[in-house]
Amino acid sequence: MLGRFLSPDSYVQAPDFTQSFNRYSYCLNNPLLYTDPSGEFFWIIPNIGWSRKGGLSIGVSFVFGIPGGASVQLGGGYNFKSGETYGYAGATFAFNTIYTSISSQSGWSAGYTAGASIFSGFPVNTNFLTVGANYNISQNSWSGNVSAWSVDQSGWTFNPSVSAMIFPEQTTNFIRRGKFLSNDKMLSNFVSAGDYQGALDYFGFEGKYNPDLRSKRYQAENYWGATNSKTGEISYGNLAFEDYSTLYGIYIKESYHARKIQNGLSLEKLPSDLQGLGMDTYLEEIHGYVYAYKRQGLFSGHNVPFSGVGFYQSQLSMFGVSYPTYPSHFSWIYKIPRRW
Numbered sequence: 001m002l003g004r005f006l007s008p009d010s011y012v013q014a015p016d017f018t019q020s021f022n023r024y025s026y027c028l029n030n031p032l033l034y035t036d037p038s039g040e041f042f043w044i045i046p047n048i049g050w051s052r053k054g055g056l057s058i059g060v061s062f063v064f065g066i067p068g069g070a071s072v073q074l075g076g077g078y079n080f081k082s083g084e085t086y087g088y089a090g091a092t093f094a095f096n097t098i099y100t101s102i103s104s105q106s107g108w109s110a111g112y113t114a115g116a117s118i119f120s121g122f123p124v125n126t127n128f129l130t131v132g133a134n135y136n137i138s139q140n141s142w143s144g145n146v147s148a149w150s151v152d153q154s155g156w157t158f159n160p161s162v163s164a165m166i167f168p169e170q171t172t173n174f175i176r177r178g179k180f181l182s183n184d185k186m187l188s189n190f191v192s193a194g195d196y197q198g199a200l201d202y203f204g205f206e207g208k209y210n211p212d213l214r215s216k217r218y219q220a221e222n223y224w225g226a227t228n229s230k231t232g233e234i235s236y237g238n239l240a241f242e243d244y245s246t247l248y249g250i251y252i253k254e255s256y257h258a259r260k261i262q263n264g265l266s267l268e269k270l271p272s273d274l275q276g277l278g279m280d281t282y283l284e285e286i287h288g289y290v291y292a293y294k295r296q297g298l299f300s301g302h303n304v305p306f307s308g309v310g311f312y313q314s315q316l317s318m319f320g321v322s323y324p325t326y327p328s329h330f331s332w333i334y335k336i337p338r339r340w
Helices: 168-177 181-191 196-204 244-260 282-293 306-317 330-335
Strands: 042-053 055-066 070-081 085-093 097-102 107-116 130-136 140-144 149-152 155-158 160-166 225-227 234-235
Touching: 042 168, 130 155, 168 181, 181 196, 181 244, 196 244, 225 244, 234 244, 244 282, 282 306
Parallel strands: none
Antiparallel strands: 042 055, 042 160, 055 070, 070 085, 085 097, 097 107, 107 130, 130 140, 140 149, 149 155, 225 234
């Protein structure tokens, strides 16, 4: 009833927020607003980098939290030009990072950087977007950078660098299943084997596969998804499995209804004098689609049927019922692809 864990959470989400230290609380002590199925964020970020001075290097970062937002990370790599191996660990808040690193050639260092740097575990970065300072403890020397300009005891040099994350989905699926595949291909493998429920469990989408799920309006058609109005359990029809982005989008939309039901909140209903017209769920459906619309960046390239909202709106308008619609200003912001 209180939305508490039975055992303490292993991860403190935001150390600067006091509610994070209640280890038995759920989602920053606000279980009615957020969902956090695992209680943790874990990212594996392989990367390849190049700099004018250092040449080509490869590495991997292990990030706990939200990359660039609030996270801790550690990693290592190898530089092909110098033969140097290195490792590092750091903590990030709002793209400000403190870190320590060790190198086979230059020894032990500590420093600070602000911006899209590799130390924040940010997927794609360049030192054109950073400022930082580093102190080499082993050699008692210092260095720093402002964008691509580096400085140390010998003066200023121009040393641009860039790095990029490599196949994040494929890497994760390789570690989990031993297959270097995209999420779309992994989902396709489950579907080809007829293991729809296995796909839901593998990707962490709560709910059950229901091959008999049908549209209330078109009984002969397959359907995307639905939520039980009494239990809050989500069901997925065949159309939800068209591709990974669509499945994710349907989950986002249906989870909006499921959370309300599971937390005892009221669903959107028509005025009492209009109930019983066969449109009792229309307002709630519109709200769910708008909720998903605002989170499209999480499932870019989807086939979620947002156009269906037009039907609900046209039916309700005949009875003078007001309803929400998709945001018209700056709507492109919602469509920017994102991973968190």
